[in-house]
Amino acid sequence: MTEQVLLSLSTPVNGNLLALSKVKDPVFSQGLMGQGFAVEPIDGKVVAPVDGVVTVISETKHALGIKTNNGVDVLIHMGIDTVELKGKPFDVLVKQGDRVTMGEDIVKMNLKMIHDAKKIPTVIVAITNSKDILQELMIINFDKNIQVGSVVAVAAIKDIKKAVTKNTNNKYELLATKIVDNIGGAENINSVIHCITRLRFYLKNESKANDELIENLDGVITVTKAGGQYQVVIGQAVNDVYDAVIEQIGTQHANNDTSVIDTSAKTGIWASIQKSTSNFISVLTASMIPIIGILAGSGILKGILAALVGFKILSVTSGTYILLNAIGDATFYFLPVVLGFTAAKRLGSDPIVLAIVGGILIYPQIVTLAGKTSTASTNFLGIPTTLVSYVSSVFPIIVAAWLGKYVERFLKKIIPTYVRSVFVPILEALILSLVIIIGVGPIITVLSKGLSNGLVSIYSFSPTLCGLVIGGVYQTMVIFGLHWALIPIVINDIATNGHSYINSILSITMVAQGGAVLAVFLRTKNKHLKEISLAAAISAFCGVTEPALYGINLKYKRVFVVASIASAIGGGLTGFLKVNNYALSGALIGFPAFITPGVGIGSNFYGYLISHYGTLLISVVLVYLFGFTNKMLVKKSDPMNVDNLKVA
Template sequence: MPVTTSTIIPVVAPVTGQMINLATVSDSVFSRGLLGAGCGFIPQTDQIVAPVAGEVTMIAKTKHALGFKTKNGLEFLLHLGLDTVELAGTPFRLTVKVGDHVAAGQLIAQMDVAAVAAAGKETTVLLTITNAAERVHALLLAASNQVYPAGTVIAGITLNLAANHEVGTIGPPATSTATLANAIIQAVGGPSNIDSVIHCMTRLRFYLKDASLANDVAVARLDGVLEVARASGQYQVVIGSTVAEVYAAMLPQLGVSADDKVADSSDLPPTQTFFGKVWRRLSQFIGVMTAAMFPIISLLAGAGLLKGVLAAIVGFKLLATSSGTYLVLNAVSDAVFYFLPVMLGFTAAKRLGSNPVTLAVVGAVLTYPALVNAAQKASTAQISFFGLPLMLMNYTAAVFPMIVAAWLGKYVERGLKRGLPAYLQGVLLPILEVIFLCGVILIGIGPLTTYLSQGLANGIVALYRLSPAVSGLIIGGVYQVLVIFGLHWGLVPVVINDLATNGHSYLNAIISLTMVAQGGAALAVGLRARQARVRHLSVAAAVAAFCGITEPALYGFNLKYKRLFVAASLASALGGLVAGLLRVNNYALSGSLIGFPAFITPGVGIGPNFYGYLISHYGTLIVALGLALVLSLGQHFQAKSALPTA
């Protein structure tokens, strides 16, 4: 059938800003053109205008996306920012509703660009033609990387018009929505494996009872599916503009009525059991921790490597600890971990929507030298805050308190905005927020973790005296869980006391092999990942763990891909059992693979204890790597989720 072209249809800039090529957008679903041809804008103002003349056909519940249809049958998607669905509509104010007819360049919305950026989201405004493949003969775009005022013509479109094809009658894909819905259900493990399902603008989001039952390859091959990914505890299937129809067809097949459906991902999905709710919240908490840590993983890994190299150089007497070179390099490696709360406050705040600079200051307060010194003298000196007693602890390298502070920060900020006059907010709000959050940590979270860690330390010491093998199994299996919540600090004084009074520590030998296990699990990512950046980061994280620094492996990969953490925990539990049976001993505050000299018995040299170290530690490495490779079959390791939060 011959194809003819129509006159040129103009498209205007939806916002004043720099126009960018869609291929350069960080979200691969948009950059790969899966949602149609188009372009992006880096906004310079808050005003959003209609890109074309036509009807408003769709508005997301969270106000971050709008759909338009022209009289020629072109369908446009206007997406305000990336991952902005998580902001629940707060930064957006719309002046149109579904069914309204708009003119090109007409004001349709206000987007608080500063608020979006402060929440840690990309502000890029995306404009795509979702039915470009069927309708568009040619798309002529203005020059990229230029600033265009809102309402300025930036593109012209000519249409494909087949002789027997009427405008606006694009048919459904070859696969009907009901058939596609059923095929997806079966490929993710059947109705019994689906805890709940929601949808957003472009994809279905499943909460599965057993994610390992989902067949990624089978789902991805279905006609009508654009992309598959696992992220944020969800199994995500990208459908595109017809996702609502597929979702609606899926509901009756799952035995769910239309009245019960969850229409937007900003709502909480239904949960059938108490344990399901607990697991989901735990997954969300871990997701926040890993997302907050990921931007600084490479820095942590490098610092860990540097610490390991310094330990080896000093151990072989190649460099004195009193030399200036050592002091500077040691400061570089230590500062990254010492001031971890500062960096973590910034990244966690961006992830959770609180003020990043304010939370960085909270981290700085917790690592303030005077407070650190006071914590070291806590057994002999007591201090109070507004009359409330403080039980100080060392918050350097702390993770859990900063995550809680970042989560709490956005609510504190909202409360202060309501309570303070507008003319005082600019001066008083940030400092009052810092004071309140520091007080919560120092009075509440600090004592709680201190009491728990001390209790755990006493219990573990008693258990080890009762049975080294059983305690090795338990400590090896749970130690890195204690690290996640900051409860491992209770064991540090026990180890130091053992080394100071007895000259050795069985407990530190078990802790040492948990580091090896985390490194082994992260190394599996390096062997499996397809992306070069992921391979390089995971190998660096593994080497850092072998040097005694587990944070890059733990937060960068093993918690993000939970099966890896399970593999590492099982391996370290078995390694702890072996270390307990062999009574492996540690003679210095060092460990993992780089700290092998700490397992050479003083006055004896290489003997049974060192051989026990080799068996337990390298055995743990082999088991962790093997288990991680097996448990991660079918797992896709990515530097960043390929899916947009649309």
Template sequence: MDYTADAQQIINSVGGNDNIDTLIHCMTRLRFTLKDESKADTKAIENIDVVIKIMEAQGQYQIVIGNKVTDVFNAILGILPRLATDENVEKEINSSDSKENSKFGAKFKHGYDEFIGVLTASMMPIIGVLAGSGITKGILAGLVSAGILSDKAGIYLLINTMADTIFYFLPVILGFTAARKLGSDPIAIAVIGAFLIHPNIIGISANKVPEIGLWGDFAVKIMNYSGSVFPIIVAAWLGKYVEKYLKKVIPDMIQGIFVPIIEIIILSFALLLVVAPIITVLSKGLADGISSLLAFNGIVGGAIYGAFYPILVVFGLHWPLIPIVINDLAVNGQSVICALTSITALGIAGSVFAVAIKTKKQKFEALGYSAGVSDLCGIAEPSLYGILLKYKKAFYMTMIGNAIGGAIAGGMHLVIYGFTGSLIGFPSFINPKGGIDSNFTAYIISHLVAFIIAFVLTYLFGYNDKMIASDQEA
């Protein structure tokens, strides 16, 4: 799109060329330093189509644009090229960052908002595929549960593999989109994502002792990174700085060959040696803590697990729970953790359906309904990355709904007898020995309560169209 007309409107509305001292931009905002802010017509600027919000902070007149900020910025430079070479710009960037992040609390909030903004912006291009894949997997599970289709049939294996592909190769795809967002090399970061899920790496992670020796007695543990999110985001962020340094020390004539491969080697080892051990320790601690908490008090444990499970998904820390679930199903024929996980999908569905019903934005409404259906099929990622992380109040309302549903499930001793939960997996809550009993009643009550509470709270307090998304606020 051509943003020249919008750029001219913005220039006129801030008081014209003579009133603009400097102009910089961050990820989502145009940051003007005006000679006289009283000359800026805030109401007129807010009525410009590309403008989301006006903010005045750190001595700047900030116009929130969103993901198109670079395009609008370039259009303004096309009209006022002097702003591209202003000597005060670099000084302004440094002083602005210093003022904004001078306190630890401000630094932490700024970093958190930036992380969430990058995460959601990186996920948005693939949200539709995630939602569609989740719905497809849910339909297949429903057909298998109804006895219409066998999970050994060739058609099932093919379609299920197609639906699984986006989740299995998530590090590759997310590496590409995150790199584009952060300004690092998309191909190099995508290759690092592919390295993380290479059959050799997956094979090592499946060993009884999942580690590989590097030199002498020094060995590094290897994780299964299929479907992971956090490590590749770290790689995309670090990649920008690694590339900048490599381009300084490597001659121009050979940069095209050596910069990408050296970057891949450096960042791959950084993930294996630093990120993987950190995630391993956190994952093991979380898994042990959750098991202990549920054993100590089912009501409290269920409430805490229900509230915080979506956060585990965001950081990719939910994977270590899967072996516990599989072991419980294999040894005991039932699982408490998997049953509680099922509840969280219904709470998330309640929130996103509330958003879909309340919003007047057609595209956002469509996303809400498709993501909600995906939740009912047990796949929560589209809702988390496409809606809930973008609107924090909706996320908090979801946590409350899931906490209450989890507490009820813990109090009623809910278990699941199969691996598929949510709405589509209701047969998994039927006792294979006794049929429909109190466990199925607990399933209906806990899931329904989580859905209704999350829906009502989100509709009343969690979302409205005037709210600014976190990836536009950062």
């Protein structure tokens, strides 16, 4: 039976103790490098946080590793992105192989030089073999000033004195071979260096690298790109893998002039747009992934309720309906709160503050005022603004989470340390909420109204053309929150005319997205992806597309593009057949809404069957043939893909 051993860890610098989740580097904040803590330093003295032997020192001096007698690998990482400073701010006082004791000086760090270079000086302490050796890590209260050398954490570790030594040379050689092959071969490499956790390739053509396959390799934590480098995050075995890579590609590629970067790589405005779009989608899908399951389940429940109401089995005023609808609707209603938390973790903002911002955006009184034309226009300190309902919204809170890290960083610079814990969170919540409500809200209102009016005008000119346009763009409008102005038009049509042609087209877009994930379900061999894609398909057919959109289709971008093409075709068919909708319902579960009142099943219902099931078939076939392949699968063990984010 494995015995438990306690190991004390002290703070390596004077400063403010932080949770690892607050580090502005997703590789550390998401725990990919193991458990630990961080400190915002107030001076440059760095000491050993544990007793042990110095096992590795980064060539750029910004990080070093210490192994304790108990086999714990402790990484001390100084600053974010400081690897780019090539060691200039660091004076390392020890060398590899030295035995050090807790509190012993190991590095002098020039904070001014780091700040002048506009880098973050956060010092991180991480147990890089946490998964193998750590049972529990207990840390004292965060967000307080700690003196250098003070014990701040106790690790409960396994006693591994009898650990079996394994011959790992072949493992590293095999991993190196697979990385080189999937990065485009030795001929695609200008040079390669490494820091204490990752291989840093300078490639001739980054597009030749297969990110997904590399991320799937056993021994690779993730792939990221920053500063012209293609970075493969390995962890504590990076030295061994680097040596194996160099042995295979030749020493001429080692430590070459890193200014040699592919001049044929894509540059310019279009490349920047592509990169920004990719980053946005990456953040969006990663933020949604933790709640995809409950979103899909909630969507299915809402669909079942819609069917029960359509068949007059339940009344919308009954207690049963109200309670079940609250259960199904709550996840969507409070989506900004949940996304505030998950997006903040993804982007390095404060998750609690962003959850509060989400709560402010859907505060009942604001939602009530936004819902009435007479009260939606207001002002804040004389600044005119238009209130918008952010219930179920996605885009605004993602913007807030992105801004949050910059706002927090600014506030920490101007607010004294001893009052930060009180004033930084509330001021950050205040600033972010006002930016969204006063800035983003009116912009979304103007754009969405303009789009909606334009689409309605197109329908008057040509129902078929309108169906093509709405079918192709509506789900993109949903992503950016620009669809809200169409909903009142649909509601008004049904309330005043008893029907809505526009809602029939919106219904088609749900079927197309559901058909896309159904195709993924049919094609993929991945059991987890099969499970979530089937649930997302059922949810979409019930009228809720969020699980399909954010769980799969946007994640595999080509799936979304092909699904939108299918949706445009289906929308055009719906407009051509002039399919009408007689209730605020749709997709496959909402078929009673297409039965003409007083007439019953007739030409309109047949038009519904042709357009909706035709769209379903088109979407499934197109995505199955052209939209998805199993090569597109991302790393299973990486729930938050950090591709394209700039890290240390």
